[in-house]
Structure formats: structure tokens, C-alpha cells
Amino acid sequence: MAQTQEIRDETGAQRLLGHVIDLSAPDGSALVRMTAGPDSLNRQDILHGGLAALLLDAAMGAAASRSVDASAAQRFSTLSLTVNFLSPGRPGVIEATGRVTGGGRRTRFAEAVLRQTGTGAVIAAATGVFRMATSPSSPCEGAAS
Numbered sequence: 001m002a003q004t005q006e007i008r009d010e011t012g013a014q015r016l017l018g019h020v021i022d023l024s025a026p027d028g029s030a031l032v033r034m035t036a037g038p039d040s041l042n043r044q045d046i047l048h049g050g051l052a053a054l055l056l057d058a059a060m061g062a063a064a065s066r067s068v069d070a071s072a073a074q075r076f077s078t079l080s081l082t083v084n085f086l087s088p089g090r091p092g093v094i095e096a097t098g099r100v101t102g103g104g105r106r107t108r109f110a111e112a113v114l115r116q117t118g119t120g121a122v123i124a125a126a127t128g129v130f131r132m133a134t135s136p137s138s139p140c141e142g143a144a145s
């Protein structure tokens with residue numbers, strides 16, 4: 001059984017939303033887990049699309065980081081993010097799983113799927129392009145943080 005390696009409270013967004021990044025999967029993927037409550041919903045009482053995009057982005061970015069460093073200390077910035085919304089997210093635990101699909105020396109291509117854990121329904125799917133920072137703590141020039 002793999003030992004759980006989690007990242008908690010690392011960023012302001014993570015502290016605000018309460019999501020956890022799980023790096024324990026042996027295949028190099030990254031899992032981002034969050035409990036969606038009333039504060040996560042939009043005017044239609046479903047998961048806000050911006051929060052879905054954030055979780056997908058975090059999962060892909062963590063997977064990109066793992067492709068260089070198992071502890072995900074290497075920083076990557078998002079260059080491109082495409083999200084497709086497939087079904088409404090409901091209150092409860094939701095999980096985004098991200099994995100690297102390709103790339104080069106400093107660029108990674110990734111994909112992620114966000115699911116409702118109780119039903120397994122796919123809420124959204126995403127693809128992204130990520131660029132490695134020149135040092136683990138510096139943002140990438142010209143990229144979103």
C-alpha cells in the first residue's frame with residue numbers, strides 16, 4: 001500500500017477552499033480533493049465553474065511538478081487551460097485527478113477529470129499546458145500564477 005503524501009494549506013487559495021493535494025499514487029498522477037459546501041455553489045445551487053477549473057488546474061499542476069520531483073516542490077505555471085463542463089457538481093466530496101500526457105524539458109502537457117465521489121459522475125474535464133519555473137520558488141515569466 002502506498003504511503004499518503006498530502007499537501008495542505010500551502011497556498012492562500014488552498015487555505016480558503018480547504019482542498020488537499022494527494023501525491024501518493026504510484027503512477028505519478030495527482031489527486032485534489034475538496035468538500036463542496038454551500039459556499040462552493042453558484043446561483044443554480046451547483047458547483048461554481050470557477051472552482052471546478054481551479055481544482056482541475058491544481059491537479060494538473062501538481063502532476064506536472066511530480067514529473068520532475070516526487071515531492072512536487074518544483075513549481076509550474078499554467079500557460080493554457082481548457083475546461084469542458086459535463087454535468088452539475090453537487091455538494092459533497094469532489095476529486096480531480098491530473099496526469100501528465102507529454103512535454104519537453106520545461107513544458108508539460110496534462111489532463112484532468114473532476115468527479116463527484118459519491119456517484120462517480122464526471123463533472124468536468126480539462127487539458128492544460130504548464131511551464132517549469134527557473135527555480136522552485138519563482139513564478140514563470142509571462143505565465144499566470
